[in-house]
Amino acid sequence: MSTQLRPTDVKRLNRQWRRRTEGRIALIVESVTQPFNLGSILRSGAAFGVEALWLTGNAIDPTHPQVGKTALGSEAKLHWERLRGSAEAARAARAEGFRVVAVELARDAVPLHEAPLEGDVCLAVGAEDHGCSPALLAEADALAYIPQIGRVGSLNVAVATAIAIAETRRREWQDPDRAAATDAAGAEVMN
Numbered sequence: 001m002s003t004q005l006r007p008t009d010v011k012r013l014n015r016q017w018r019r020r021t022e023g024r025i026a027l028i029v030e031s032v033t034q035p036f037n038l039g040s041i042l043r044s045g046a047a048f049g050v051e052a053l054w055l056t057g058n059a060i061d062p063t064h065p066q067v068g069k070t071a072l073g074s075e076a077k078l079h080w081e082r083l084r085g086s087a088e089a090a091r092a093a094r095a096e097g098f099r100v101v102a103v104e105l106a107r108d109a110v111p112l113h114e115a116p117l118e119g120d121v122c123l124a125v126g127a128e129d130h131g132c133s134p135a136l137l138a139e140a141d142a143l144a145y146i147p148q149i150g151r152v153g154s155l156n157v158a159v160a161t162a163i164a165i166a167e168t169r170r171r172e173w174q175d176p177d178r179a180a181a182t183d184a185a186g187a188e189v190m191n
Ligand SMILES: C[S@@+](CC[C@H](N)C(=O)[O-])C[C@H]1O[C@@H](n2cnc3c(N)ncnc32)[C@H](O)[C@@H]1O
Pocket: 103, 104, 105, 124, 125, 126, 127, 128, 129, 130, 131, 132, 144, 145, 146, 147, 148, 153, 154, 155, 156, 157, 158, 160, 161
């Protein structure tokens, strides 16, 4: 019968996955205004080792008291910076070596599972109501959408962000050579 891992086991497991991870991930969050959405993005970002976050437009500030309700302390673990424009943020990300991939249901976007997510990637997401701005889409190096099959217009922005970050990590983690090393180590924690 399985049981939940204890917190110390989770820490060890996380350490092992960290050793298997080299790719850098950053985020551009444009005009996300709801505190629970930004909090959730910060928590996913911290869990998956996002190293930098650029906030643009009228995105809510991570220091807003209500952000902490979903961020649960992760707001203090991420380096973030506020820039006025998203195009400016995309250029800043590129200058730091990231390929900027806008995650949006946009014309000419490719399905996320076919998107160029290898290496160092900065994922950009847009506002709850009107999505990524034309300036952000124009400045991105690539555009990716998450395929949907239900009768809904779009995903919640925090959910879309978590899916895109997880897919970016999965690309690196599915590498068979890295998998062999970590699976052996992971078995120690699980058993
Ligand atoms: C709620 S959506 C924006 C609303 C949408 N543009 C509209 O007008 O209905 C907020 C953000 O979530 C992300 N998003 C949501 N669903 C997505 C999907 N299926 N593929 C890619 N990005 C998605 C995008 O970054 C988008 O800008």
